[in-house]
Amino acid sequence: MNTADQTNPLIERLEKFGPLSNQDLTLLHEIPTERRFIGPGSHLMREDDVICDCAIITSGFAVGLKKTIEGRRQIVSLLMPGEAYGLHSLFSNTADLTVQAVRPSIFVMIPDRALQNAMALSPAISRAAFANIAAESAISREWLVNIGRRDARGRIAHFLAEFLIRSERQGLTKGFSFELPLTQDQIGDILSLTPVHVNRTFGALQSDGLIKRDGRYFDILNWNGLLDAGGFTERYLSVS
Amino acid sequence: MNTADQTNPLIERLEKFGPLSNQDLTLLHEIPTERRFIGPGSHLMREDDVICDCAIITSGFAVGLKKTIEGRRQIVSLLMPGEAYGLHSLFSNTADLTVQAVRPSIFVMIPDRALQNAMALSPAISRAAFANIAAESAISREWLVNIGRRDARGRIAHFLAEFLIRSERQGLTKGFSFELPLTQDQIGDILSLTPVHVNRTFGALQSDGLIKRDGRYFDILNWNGLLDAGGFTERYLSVS
DNA sequence: CGTGTATTTGATTCCTCTCAAGTTTAGTGG
DNA sequence: CCACTAAACTTGAGAGGAATCAAATACACG
Numbered sequence: 257m258n259t260a261d262q263t264n265p266l267i268e269r270l271e272k273f274g275p276l277s278n279q280d281l282t283l284l285h286e287i288p289t290e291r292r293f294i295g296p297g298s299h300l301m302r303e304d305d306v307i308c309d310c311a312i313i314t315s316g317f318a319v320g321l322k323k324t325i326e327g328r329r330q331i332v333s334l335l336m337p338g339e340a341y342g343l344h345s346l347f348s349n350t351a352d353l354t355v356q357a358v359r360p361s362i363f364v365m366i367p368d369r370a371l372q373n374a375m376a377l378s379p380a381i382s383r384a385a386f387a388n389i390a391a392e393s394a395i396s397r398e399w400l401v402n403i404g405r406r407d408a409r410g411r412i413a414h415f416l417a418e419f420l421i422r423s424e425r426q427g428l429t430k431g432f433s434f435e436l437p438l439t440q441d442q443i444g445d446i447l448s449l450t451p452v453h454v455n456r457t458f459g460a461l462q463s464d465g466l467i468k469r470d471g472r473y474f475d476i477l478n479w480n481g482l483l484d485a486g487g488f489t490e491r492y493l494s495v496s
Numbered sequence: 497m498n499t500a501d502q503t504n505p506l507i508e509r510l511e512k513f514g515p516l517s518n519q520d521l522t523l524l525h526e527i528p529t530e531r532r533f534i535g536p537g538s539h540l541m542r543e544d545d546v547i548c549d550c551a552i553i554t555s556g557f558a559v560g561l562k563k564t565i566e567g568r569r570q571i572v573s574l575l576m577p578g579e580a581y582g583l584h585s586l587f588s589n590t591a592d593l594t595v596q597a598v599r600p601s602i603f604v605m606i607p608d609r610a611l612q613n614a615m616a617l618s619p620a621i622s623r624a625a626f627a628n629i630a631a632e633s634a635i636s637r638e639w640l641v642n643i644g645r646r647d648a649r650g651r652i653a654h655f656l657a658e659f660l661i662r663s664e665r666q667g668l669t670k671g672f673s674f675e676l677p678l679t680q681d682q683i684g685d686i687l688s689l690t691p692v693h694v695n696r697t698f699g700a701l702q703s704d705g706l707i708k709r710d711g712r713y714f715d716i717l718n719w720n721g722l723l724d725a726g727g728f729t730e731r732y733l734s735v736s
Numbered sequence: 737c738g739t740g741t742a743t744t745t746g747a748t749t750c751c752t753c754t755c756a757a758g759t760t761t762a763g764t765g766g
Numbered sequence: 767c768c769a770c771t772a773a774a775c776t777t778g779a780g781a782g783g784a785a786t787c788a789a790a791t792a793c794a795c796g
Contacts, residue, residue, distance in 0.1 A: 274587075304731070322637065325727040328645040332637045344630040347514075347623065352634050352732060375623070379616035383587065386615075386626055389633060390584040394592050396636040397562065397572045404643050404688035405568040408784070439742065448644035453784055455744060471743090471793090487565040491544070492592060648752070679774065690753055695776060711761085711775090 265312040265364045266371075269340050273387035280378045287370040292363045294318070300341075300355040300363055307351045309365040310342030316361025317437045320353045321445065331446040332396065334419075338426045343389050346372060359437050391493075398492040403448045406487065408457045411447040414486030416467065420476065421493060432476040461485070505552040505604045506611075509580050513627035520618045527610040534558070534597040540581075542594045549605040550582030556601025557677045560593045561685065571686040572636065574659075578666045583629050586612060599677050631733075638732040643688045646727065648697045651687040654726030656707065660716065661733055672716035701725070 267284050270276060276284070294300050294316075301307050303322060313335045320333035320341065332353060335341055341355055346368050375382040395418075402414045419436060423429040436443075440458075441451040449457070461467045466482050468475040476482055483489075507524050510516060516524070534540050534556070541547050543562060553575045560573035560581065572593060575581055581595055586608050615622040635658075642654050659676060663669040676683075680698075681691040689697070701707045706722050708715040716722055723729075 322641045324641060324645050325729070330641040330644040332640050344633050347627050347630065348734075350731075353637065372623075375626075376619035379622070382615065382619070382622045382626070383612075386622070386629070387587050389626070389629055390587065393584050393629060393633045393636060396633060396640060397593065399640055400572050400636060400643065401562045401564060401570040403640065404570045405564050440744095441742075450785055451743080452745090452786085456784095459744090489565070491590075494588075681774080691775085692754085692777090693752055696752095699776090 265314045265338070266340075266366055269312055269338060269388070270381060270384035273384040273391075274380060276380050276384070277378075280374075280380050283374045283378055283381065287366060287374065290365045292365055294357040294361050294363060296357055296359055298357055300357065300361075301351045302354045303351055305351045306349055307342070307345065308349065308368045310340060310346060310368060310371065311355070311363040311365050312340045313337055314362045314364055316357060317359040318355055318357045318361050318363075319438075319442065319446075320355050322353050329445050330448065331442065332399070333392065334422070334446075336422055336426050337428065340388055343385055344392070346385075358442065394492045402486075408447075408449050408453055409460060410486050411449065412443075412454065412457050412461065412486075413466070413482050413484075414488050415443070415447055416474065416476070417482055417486050417488040418493065421490060425493075432479060434474055436472050436474055438472070505554045505578070506580075506606055509552055509578060509628070510621060510624035513624040513631075514620060516620050516624070517618075520614075520620050523614045523618055523621065527606060527614065530605045532603045532605055534601050534603060536597055536599055538597055540595040540597065540601075540603055541591045543591055545591045546589055547582070547585065547591045548589065548608045550580060550586060550608060550611060551595070551603040551605050552580045553577055554602045554604055556597060557599040558595055558597045558601050558603075559678075559682065559686075560595050562593050569685050570688065571682065572639070573632065574662070574686075576662055576666050577668065580628055583625055584632070586625075598682065634732045642726075648687075648689050648693055649700060650726050651689065652683075652694065652697050652701065652726075653706070653722050653724075654728050655683070655687055656714065656716070657722055657726050657728040658733065661730060665733075672719060674714055676712050676714055678712070 264285060266287065266289070267276065267281060270284070292300065300311060300318065315337050317337070318335040319331045320335065321329055321331045323329050335355065342351070345352055371385070375385055402411050406414060420429065420432070420434055423434055428434075438446075439451070440454040444451045444454045447454070458467070458469055462469055466476070466478045466485060468477055504525060506527065506529070507516065507521060510524070532540065540551060540558065555577050557577070558575040559571045560575065561569055561571045563569050575595065582591070585592055611625070615625055642651050646654060660669065660672070660674055663674055668674075679691070680694045684691045684694045687694070698707070698709055702709055704721075706716070706718045706725060708717055
């Protein structure tokens with residue numbers, strides 16, 4: 257792999273969090289990576305698996321989830337194209353959550369050792385990786401507020417707002433129309449609601465004129481209304 | 497400040513996540529710190545405050561919380577003596593949550609710049625700080641599961657188990673008796689329950705013989721039963 | 737075109753919230 | 767050392783949001 261490669265997902269990701277020097281880029285280009293294709297419903301890794309890679313999803317869509325002993329499932333993170341997974345377990349040897357593809361997805365696997373090494377050699381790389389988990393962390397905390405303190409209507413409104421903004425950031429959407437590539441069951445697992453109630457709440461938001469939905473295709477008809485319903489403020493998504 | 501100082505909270509904290517060289521220790525010792533006393537109910541910082549310090553709580557007890565626009569409050573993190581706050585906003589200039597003392601507390605303030613500088617100079621320091629937010633992050637995700645997927649009884653059982661283990665880790669408790677320095681109202685803000693229901697659930701756990709409670713003093717009578725009730729597994733607290 | 741999955745809608749249950757009132761505890765000043 | 771006060775805790779009764787149970791419809795895929 258040489259420096260002339262047009263795109264390197266790891267570099268693209270890290271550059272979102274701060275500038276990298278040519279030397280940094282060289283270091284990162286030298287990291288050997290492996291592509292993995294994961295079909296919908298399949299797992300990139302499971303909780304407690306021994307792992308020694310982190311990953312960047314370059315296309316598709318995936319979620320990070322945890323299960324209780326009783327088998328209840330909670331989705332704790334979204335993985336949108338371009339985003340990284342597993343930086344938080346860079347210094348651990350077991351996965352703390354299951355990564356499941358929702359859409360056919362491509363992951364670029366990055367050996368922990370190699371990234372650790374690059375981080376040790378370059379403060380800028382280290383800093384960018386640091387900022388990346390900090391950003392993830394901020395989202396988890398906001399989800400805690402969303403699940404903990406909002407009713408179904410608020411949760412869904414908040415989630416839709418977050419999803420749209422994150423999609424835009426990754427260059428996946430423009431405007432207020434988008435596809436949400438999740439079943440209502442999965443949305444329930446994100447927001448801690450039953451699929452039945454997710455469905456009814458979509459109905460309520462629609463009849464209130466906030467959204468229009470056709471299957472998994474959404475139109476936000478009243479953005480401010482949606483923000484309001486979800487008590488959404490973009491701040492926690494601001495990164496750098 | 498010189499290297500002969502017996503204890504340096506920042507060093508103690510970072511050393512939990514990996515060994516530091518003498519050079520690292522010197523770097524960290526050179527960081528100027530300031531102590532701040534915060535009384536119960538008072539704030540070390542508020543959401544959106546412009547800040548340029550992170551902090552280590554050396555004694556007392558505090559919580560990190562966020563508020564919705566409607567004013568509902570969700571506690572998103574605990575700050576036990578020895579633990580750090582604000583590493584995640586090391587590269588941001590505003591606080592993403594409010595830190596409120598629950599007990600009279602002492603914080604050691606560490607200028608962001610100084611720590612950033614130390615991280616840039618020392619991969620080991622950088623790595624330790626990284627591992628620290630990774631550990632926080634793992635706890636947030638577990639809380640998401642706890643609030644999202646367990647009923648009141650399970651949430652409280654899980655919380656008590658986590659609290660006891662974290663207390664032990666910080667050397668605050670031995671055995672199965674401890675004081676929980678939070679009002680039932682605050683516990684409700686952690687677990688997303690009303691104080692009324694927290695109270696009733698304590699009663700239920702007690703009449704089931706899992707715990708004995710006298711005010712804020714708890715005895716765990718049946719540790720395995722508690723772990724079971726909360727579906728608690730220690731793994732997410734494992735750090736390094 | 738059949739089969740399994742996802743969505744939709746209805747009826748009912750229940751866990752937790754809300755409202756309300758009383759009790760205990762802790763802190764303060766006389 | 768005790769009266770006073772505010773905060774925290776406790777207990778009761780009733781309401782409500784979301785879950786559960788159930789069944790029908792729509793949809794995607796081989």
